[in-house]
Amino acid sequence: MYGSLIQGNDGGLYGTTGFGGANGAGTIFKISQRGTLTTLHTFCAQSGCTDGAVPYAGLLQTQNGNFYGTTYEGGSALGYGTVFELGSNGLFSILRPFCSETNCADGLWPAEPLIQASNRDLYGVAFSELYQLTPAGVFSNPPVATGIKQMIQATDGNFYGVGTGSTHLYAIIEVTKAGQLLTLYSFCQVKGCPDGTEPTALMQAADGTFYGATSSGGTYDAGTVFQFNSVTGQFRTVYSFCSQFNCADGAVPYAGLIQGTDGNFYGTASGGGTAGAGTVFQITPGGQLTTLHVFCLQGGACSDGADPLGALVQATDGNFYGTTYGSQSQCPKNCGTVFQISTGLRPFVRANPGFAQVGRVVNILGNNLASTTGVSFNGVQAAYRVMSNTYIEAQVPSGATTGMIQVMTTGGTLSSDVAFQVLP
Secondary structure, X not given: OOOOOEEOOXXXXXXXXOOEOOOOEOEEEEEOOOOOEEEEEEOOOOHHHOOOEOOOOOOEEOOOOOEEEEEOEEOOOOOEOEEEEEOOOOOEEEEEEOOOOHHHOOOOOOXXXXXXXXXXXXXXXXXXXXXXXXXXXXXXXXXXOOOEEEEXXXXXXXXXXXXXXXXXXXXXXXXXXXXOEEEEEEOOOOOOOOOOEEEEEEEEOOOOOXXXXXXXXXXXXXXXXXXXXXXXXXXXXXXXXXXXXHHOOOEOOOOOOEEOOOOOEEEEEOEEOOOOEOEEEEEOOOOOEEEEEEOOOOOOOOOOXXXXXXXXXXXXXXXXXXXXXXXXXXXXXXXXXXXXXXOOOOOOEEEEOOEEEOOOEEEEEOOXXXXXEEXXXXXXXXXXXEOOOOEEEEEOOOOOOOEOEEEEEOOEEEEEOOOEEEEO
């Protein structure tokens, strides 16, 4: 599995497999936190794979409860990929087959995950081409130069990501709200690339700075963790992998990082570790790395998986979940696993989306929410409706400002994992 998992409104974990399924072209699946798996869609079920094939990226669930994603292949006679929607009722549909325009001007081969921006539109990247999809299904390519590999929307409203930018070198890139593409930092500026090269993903930390990983370069050419301040332009290599004997600390962090509710960063290394099959790690903002799990140590059968390529997700139960690309257990080929790691962090709640104007309704995900007695946005009480034990709907109240969400239940108070942004 290549893509990362997400937590759905029902508390289950959702993801995609790039291959396998009845037609060998991948699936969409749900797995409970107890390990029960349900296949929701099998790709290439239609003649000519018009429903898409090979979904490399993970899913996005929006406030309406529907899931959105991309396939790298299929979708039309040319087979250059799709954007798809899976409704909460199980109805699957194609929103866009790529290469629908002359000379594939709309892009092709989308391999990156979708994001939902503050204007509620969906954005993605198809072979370094930025594209936009409105809730009504209107597709467009914003007038931005190519070179983007992966992106997020930051708290300032601009898009940030990694790719080649306008320099044709690996870089950190900003796309402003006006559509201007800026190269903020170019990697490998010094011989040997001690700052890293081939950045894989970018995320914004609670302090507003950006963190990410590179899959190569660094002191030992095994990848790095880095920090970048977009205000000051300061770049810092936080950690170089393979710093320990025989790369016991891991190597080649192919996926990005996430920040846990304890303020530390968590990620996976696709190689290294004492068995050479990758690791799960925790790293502090100051650069102290702790290996949480070494893959392929369980009797040599790799029943726990091997070669993790996707990023972790912290679910609202406080635990971390992830996937591996390989496993030799109960499978004739390397078929991958879904795993859980507990570090003792407390349950919390998460808003979906994490931004909205006053008066908008957002979903709040959590555990044991049926006993909710109150919801507040940065201290301002909000109207809410309990939808299930795993999510509630809440209306952003008048007077609310950007800050933490709190959900009061009979079992105690749960706080959000990140600050909720109240938009103007």
